[in-house]
Amino acid sequence: MGGGTLPRPGEVSLAHHGVLFLDELPEFRRDVLEALRQPIEEGRITVTRAHGAVAFPARCMLVAAMNPCPCGHRGDACRACVCSPAQRTRYLRRLSGPLIDRVDLHVEVPRVSGADLTAQALGEASSEVRARVVLARGLQAARGAGFGTEGLTNATMPHARIRHGWGLGEEPRRFLHHAIDRLSLSPRGYERVVRVARTIADLEGAGEIGVPHIAEALAYRTLDRSEEPGGEGG
Ligand SMILES: [Zn+2]
Numbered sequence: 001m002g003g004g005t006l007p008r009p010g011e012v013s014l015a016h017h018g019v020l021f022l023d024e025l026p027e028f029r030r031d032v033l034e035a036l037r038q039p040i041e042e043g044r045i046t047v048t049r050a051h052g053a054v055a056f057p058a059r060c061m062l063v064a065a066m067n068p069c070p071c072g073h074r075g076d077a078c079r080a081c082v083c084s085p086a087q088r089t090r091y092l093r094r095l096s097g098p099l100i101d102r103v104d105l106h107v108e109v110p111r112v113s114g115a116d117l118t119a120q121a122l123g124e125a126s127s128e129v130r131a132r133v134v135l136a137r138g139l140q141a142a143r144g145a146g147f148g149t150e151g152l153t154n155a156t157m158p159h160a161r162i163r164h165g166w167g168l169g170e171e172p173r174r175f176l177h178h179a180i181d182r183l184s185l186s187p188r189g190y191e192r193v194v195r196v197a198r199t200i201a202d203l204e205g206a207g208e209i210g211v212p213h214i215a216e217a218l219a220y221r222t223l224d225r226s227e228e229p230g231g232e233g234g
Contacts, residue, residue, distance in 0.1 A: 001035045007047045007054040012039050015060035025064040026094040033099055036062065040102045043156070059156075062103070066095075076111055095223075104155075104192050105220040136202040154195045154202070162191065166198060168209055175211045179218050189224065193217045 002010035012020055022028060039045045043059030068074040069088045074081040083091075100106075137153060144152045144161070152158075168176065180190055196217035197209050206213070 001032060001045060002047045002056055003049075005049070007049055007056075009056045010045075012036070012045055012058045012060060013056040016057045018060055020060040020062050022062070022064040025066040026091055030094065030096075033094070034096065037099060037102060064103070067091075068108070075108070078111065092223075100223045101186055101189050102192075103223075104196050106223045107220060108222060132203055135205070136199065139202045139205075140199075154198045157195070159191065162194060162198075166194065166209065168194075172197075172209055172211050172214055176214050179214070183218070183221070183224055185221075185224065189221065193221070196220065 002008060002013055025033070035045070039058035039060065040062060043057065044055050045058040046053050046055045069081055069083040070091050071082050073079040074083065074088065140153050140157075141151050144157065176190070176193070179185070179193075183189075185193065193214065194209070194217075197213040200213045200216050201207075201209050204213075
């Protein structure tokens with residue numbers, strides 16, 4: 001996170017405008033995990049020392065990996081999980097609700113099958129994906145034009161611009177309203193779902209956010225639906 005007698009930037013600042021990848025996320029110290037909340041929200045980190053505070057830039061894309069349980073086999077079709085419910089809950093509780101709330105996409109990655117590993121067919125080329133991303137970012141930059149928010153992406157667009165500029169149609173709004181109640185989404189979680197839905201729509205070249213875009217964005221919040229409450233840590 002940065003620090004020292006003469007404050008120096010830490011990993012989160014060295015990853016500014018890049019990717020910060022944390023493997024085995026629940027193994028990190030709780031205070032370190034909670035300190036990630038500020039850079040995720042504000043794109044900077046404040047290092048406080050006895051003689052004052054220093055802020056370092058820290059706008060990175062946070063990518064983290066974790067096991068589904070301490071033994072790593074929960075949900076695996078080939079091997080049985082040997083963890084007790086209490087062990088699993090304790091493991092997942094190392095991540096606080098407020099931290100999980102700030103992560104846009106939660107994706108479960110199943111074991112790669114032998115058939116997939118030995119398959120001859122190639123997946124979509126990175127260059128094709130890149131072209132789609134460049135197009136979507138162009139749409140986002142254009143949407144900000146004239147509002148003093150040029151060059152911003154859906155993730156960094158100011159809150160007010162989303163509230164007033166990204167009007168949701170009647171049907172998507174009703175759908176989202178029910179989802180918020182059913183999943184007990186926080187206001188922050190709600191806003192993140194809208195931002196992600198906007199990006200999904202942009203990747204499709206869709207002008208308006210539709211119900212399928214919101215449904216897909218909600219599907220990326222699996223940790224909100226896990227049985228363990230992360231608590232109010234930090
Ligand atoms: Zn297990």
